[in-house]
Amino acid sequence: MQDFKNMIQIAGVRDAAEALMMGDAGVTHLGFPLRLAVHREDLSEREAAAVIALLKPSVEPVLITYLQKADSIVRLCRILGVRIVQLHGNISITELLRLRQNAPELAVIKSLIVRGNNQKELIATASCDARLVDAFITDTWDQQTGACGATGKVHDWKISRLLADCSPKPLILAGGLGPENVRQAILEVRPAGVDSHTGVEGPDGRKDEGRVRAFVAEARAAFRELKRLP
Numbered sequence: 001m002q003d004f005k006n007m008i009q010i011a012g013v014r015d016a017a018e019a020l021m022m023g024d025a026g027v028t029h030l031g032f033p034l035r036l037a038v039h040r041e042d043l044s045e046r047e048a049a050a051v052i053a054l055l056k057p058s059v060e061p062v063l064i065t066y067l068q069k070a071d072s073i074v075r076l077c078r079i080l081g082v083r084i085v086q087l088h089g090n091i092s093i094t095e096l097l098r099l100r101q102n103a104p105e106l107a108v109i110k111s112l113i114v115r116g117n118n119q120k121e122l123i124a125t126a127s128c129d130a131r132l133v134d135a136f137i138t139d140t141w142d143q144q145t146g147a148c149g150a151t152g153k154v155h156d157w158k159i160s161r162l163l164a165d166c167s168p169k170p171l172i173l174a175g176g177l178g179p180e181n182v183r184q185a186i187l188e189v190r191p192a193g194v195d196s197h198t199g200v201e202g203p204d205g206r207k208d209e210g211r212v213r214a215f216v217a218e219a220r221a222a223f224r225e226l227k228r229l230p
């Protein structure tokens, strides 16, 4: 089972060349956002499955979705050939339980969305959902669009640090991360892993190889530095 230690995920793959470039750059997980409530998909489900089939074993694909029904989640994971799902919707405990029962082979990452000052609510959710998930991911809420991911916005890292400290499951940090701030973010939050979407893109909205490689190098350096901290 995954421990998500030193995970470096990048979400929003457009095609096979982009996916292979990111694997070569040292990205450990690739996020495929599909069935979204807010954003447009980067590629179709059929295209995503074809890209996933080409990935080397060192790169783990992750379905990122707002789906909230266990049956639909399991069906889509099986079509895509992924073993990890990242849930950004408001899934109920009943559906999470059903997901675990129906697909025990799937690892589940559940989002904790920081909306200003809602840390008490997030701590309660983390404690309540911990037995049903393998990891949590903190991300930023965008008040303007209602998006809970791919916002390009950072949140208050003190809240993520609090959750990393008190969560019984590993915490992954996302939201506005890029090569310029990922090192500082890791040192402040001490997450198991990090995740970026828009922060490693160029002005054309495609993944920029230089930014991807810099993101990986900065994240790895920070994870090494963390090991030396008390």
Ligand SMILES: O=C(O)c1ccccc1N[C@@H]1O[C@H](COP(=O)(O)O)[C@@H](O)[C@H]1O
Pocket: 010, 011, 012, 031, 033, 036, 039, 064, 065, 088, 139, 148, 149, 150, 151, 152, 153, 174, 175, 176, 177, 195, 196, 197, 198, 199
């Ligand atoms: O990546 C997406 O398109 C996405 C869509 C809907 C929910 C979550 C999504 N992805 C997560 O958002 C983070 C952060 O994005 P950014 O770096 O702030 O642009 C991304 O890494 C995904 O895990």
